[in-house]
Amino acid sequence: MLIFSFLVFAAVMLTLAGLYMAWVPNRLRQRLQTLAPSDAAADWTHTVVRLAGPLASLSSPTGDWDQSALRMRLFNAGIRREDGPLLYFAAKTALPLLLAGLTFVLVHSVRSFSSLGGTSLLLVLGLAALLGSYLPNLVLGVMIRQRQREIFETFPDATDLMLVCMEAGLGLDAALVRVTDEIKVSSEALAEELHLTQLEMRAGASREQSLRHLAQRTGVEEIASFAVMLKQADKFGTSLGDSLRVYSDELRHTRMTRAEELATKVPTKMLLPLVLCIFPAIIMVVMGPAVIRVIRTLVPMLGGG
Numbered sequence: 001m002l003i004f005s006f007l008v009f010a011a012v013m014l015t016l017a018g019l020y021m022a023w024v025p026n027r028l029r030q031r032l033q034t035l036a037p038s039d040a041a042a043d044w045t046h047t048v049v050r051l052a053g054p055l056a057s058l059s060s061p062t063g064d065w066d067q068s069a070l071r072m073r074l075f076n077a078g079i080r081r082e083d084g085p086l087l088y089f090a091a092k093t094a095l096p097l098l099l100a101g102l103t104f105v106l107v108h109s110v111r112s113f114s115s116l117g118g119t120s121l122l123l124v125l126g127l128a129a130l131l132g133s134y135l136p137n138l139v140l141g142v143m144i145r146q147r148q149r150e151i152f153e154t155f156p157d158a159t160d161l162m163l164v165c166m167e168a169g170l171g172l173d174a175a176l177v178r179v180t181d182e183i184k185v186s187s188e189a190l191a192e193e194l195h196l197t198q199l200e201m202r203a204g205a206s207r208e209q210s211l212r213h214l215a216q217r218t219g220v221e222e223i224a225s226f227a228v229m230l231k232q233a234d235k236f237g238t239s240l241g242d243s244l245r246v247y248s249d250e251l252r253h254t255r256m257t258r259a260e261e262l263a264t265k266v267p268t269k270m271l272l273p274l275v276l277c278i279f280p281a282i283i284m285v286v287m288g289p290a291v292i293r294v295i296r297t298l299v300p301m302l303g304g305g
Helices: 003-023 029-034 039-059 069-076 084-109 120-169 172-185 188-202 207-218 221-236 240-304
Strands: none
Touching: 003 221, 003 240, 029 084, 069 084, 069 120, 069 207, 069 240, 084 120, 120 188, 120 207, 120 221, 120 240, 207 221
16 A cells, blocks of 8 residues: 555656756757747747738739839838738738728817817828728838938948958958948948848849849948949949049048038927027017016006196
């Protein structure tokens, strides 16, 4: 009886130990879980994409997507996910309905707006729906401008680094790899685009084609002229180091010119806040006591007369 109880106890303990070892992760699994994305985030993304599919089908175009201008605009904004167009068209479908519904609720909940008639209400709802349909375009335009500005401001530094690497004895491809590793500190967007260019060149594409695709993905004119400059240097046999030195100087001059142009626009942009906000307050502070004294003096005299 004692031996049987001991065997049962040992079997139960071994079973519990096996379950513990199977369910509790070890250090290796814990480290892999910290490095890998969480399953909850992946499930959430999959759920959002699955729900956005029917909405996107209502506003997605029927033409060739590879030749679409919107595809290049998404690339310019740094959106390369396969479900990026799906989410974009789903937002263009859902936002007009959502904003129109919120506007309808707001109109009927606020007393000052509750007196709107049928035509006025339809006009307000139509404007809200129109705003919702154009809101994804506005957000995409802001993302494109911010990314292109970041790439433009960092690209002169990248050309300087490339020139230093080539003067140190590296080839253009090796210099491009080195610049990609170093430029991550300043611009993740430019480093990502240069890395994609390297992968394209390793896959067998020519340097001219890879640089042309780089200019198309970024949408920055200076990168397009950089690709043309390298093409002409290879065609005519000129020194790449001298060409890069001249081009980097030109890029720095262009960046300085744009900065000066933005600085000259500051007084014009400050004019409207000054006129509407600051000048009225100054006038009230300066002229207010004099106006009050004049009123206190003249009003009794006029009343007595």
